[in-house]
Amino acid sequence: MATESVTDVFEEHRPVLMGVAYRMLGRVADAEDVVQEAWLRWSAADHGQVREPRAYLVRVTTRLAIDRLRHVQSRREAYVGPWLPEPYVTDFGPTVPDTAERAVLAESVSLAVLVVLESLSPLERAVFVLREAFGFPFAEIALTLDRSEAAVRQLAGRARKHVEAGRPRYEVDPAERRDLTERFLAAASEGDLSGLMSLLAPDVRLVGDSGGKAKAPLRVLESADKVGRFLRGVAAKGVAAPGAELEFRFVELNGAECLLLLVDGKPDSVFQVDAADGLIQNIYIIRNPDKLVSLAR
Numbered sequence: 001m002a003t004e005s006v007t008d009v010f011e012e013h014r015p016v017l018m019g020v021a022y023r024m025l026g027r028v029a030d031a032e033d034v035v036q037e038a039w040l041r042w043s044a045a046d047h048g049q050v051r052e053p054r055a056y057l058v059r060v061t062t063r064l065a066i067d068r069l070r071h072v073q074s075r076r077e078a079y080v081g082p083w084l085p086e087p088y089v090t091d092f093g094p095t096v097p098d099t100a101e102r103a104v105l106a107e108s109v110s111l112a113v114l115v116v117l118e119s120l121s122p123l124e125r126a127v128f129v130l131r132e133a134f135g136f137p138f139a140e141i142a143l144t145l146d147r148s149e150a151a152v153r154q155l156a157g158r159a160r161k162h163v164e165a166g167r168p169r170y171e172v173d174p175a176e177r178r179d180l181t182e183r184f185l186a187a188a189s190e191g192d193l194s195g196l197m198s199l200l201a202p203d204v205r206l207v208g209d210s211g212g213k214a215k216a217p218l219r220v221l222e223s224a225d226k227v228g229r230f231l232r233g234v235a236a237k238g239v240a241a242p243g244a245e246l247e248f249r250f251v252e253l254n255g256a257e258c259l260l261l262l263v264d265g266k267p268d269s270v271f272q273v274d275a276a277d278g279l280i281q282n283i284y285i286i287r288n289p290d291k292l293v294s295l296a297r
Contacts, residue, residue: 009053010042016054016134017061019105023129024065024122026085026114028294030072034064059144062130066122066145076118080212082220084284085114086291087253087270106255108133111272111284114254115207116166120159127152128159170276178250178257180275185248185259191235193228200224201279211288227283240268251295260295267292 017038021031038061050056076083090109107113108129117125126145130136138156142149180199187195206227208216221227240246240263247262259271270292274282286292 006043006047010039010057013054013057017057019109020058020061020129020134021065022088023109023114023117023133024062024069024125025072026118027072027291028086028088030068031065034061034068037064055140055144058130058134058136062126062144066126069122069125073122080210081216081218082207082209083115083118084111084207084209084286084291085254087258087286087295089294090252090255105133109255111254112168112274112282113163116163119166120162123147124155124159124162127155128163131156132160132163168274168276168281170274170281172256172274172276174257176275176278177273180278180280181250181257181259181271181273184271184273184280188231188235193232193235196231196235197224197228199280200227201277201281204280204283206230206283206285208285209288209291211290213289214287216285216287239263267295270295 014035017035018031021034022028025031025034038057041060042057045056047053088109090106117128120128123145127141130141130144131138136144138149138152141156142152145152147155184196184199186192187199202224203222204224204227206217206221208221210216212218217230221230239261244263245265247265249260249262250257251260252258253260253270253272256272260267261269261271268287270284270286272284273280
């Protein structure tokens with residue numbers, strides 16, 4: 001295989017490899033490192049012995065991601081405050097023309113699902129990602145993980161049951177999410193506290209991720225009263241220093257529209273809401289500056 005075709009083959013499959021690695025690790029930098037290591041192994045491989053490049057590359061990437069996940073899990077045990085995955089720009093474009101497939105990929109990379117995946121073992125997470133997000137056959141997953149097909153099916157069943165128990169029990173309508181996010185921003189900007197409260201479900205949850213490096217709640221807030229009191233405090237104090245230039249942008253992150261706040265041109269916060277029945281059910285706020293680096297590119 002010529003050098004150019006070796007590179008072309010890898011680049012053709014890079015989006016899938018990045019998708020697998022990110023869903024496994026929840027961090028863009030870690031996923032990029034894994035994909036780069038996969039490239040090094042691919043470039044040094046005996047390509048004459050590789051009959052199916054995509055399967056080979058996914059197998060290498062998955063095994064590298066499992067090793068990396070086992071290493072970073074100890075870091076997360078010492079994480080300050082709630083943990084959320086690093087925001088990931090999702091633009092499936094023409095590579096995923098099928099609406100149903102796009103929906104599956106978007107859900108598998110959502111903040112809510114990735115948070116649940118954190119509680120799975122590395123092997124369970126790998127099986128769930130390969131099977132549920134990318135539709136790999138059990139036999140191929142078994143080969144990837146060097147496990148029997150029966151064992152893989154058992155892992156898949158446990159993972160699916162766990163994810164189903166932890167994911168939101170409602171469908172999030174994109175138009176409703178956008179509308180409530182815009183109303184949320186308007187009410188917060190105008191200091192309309194009663195308007196803010198009217199948007200919150202009684203059992204709304206707010207999850208703030210700062211890693212101890214920015215201001216955010218150090219525990220998950222639950223109930224409209226607690227979330228409302230927190231939002232009142234933020235509205236009263238402001239989200240940035242006086243005189244700072246604020247800019248809000250809607251961007252697609254993790255398969256859903258989010259609100260990106262830039263302060264003096266630099267990413268400061270990402271806000272995402274889950275909405276159902278005309279009310280905000282969950283609010284995710286990511287303020288850890290280390291997790292916003294990729295959004296400045």
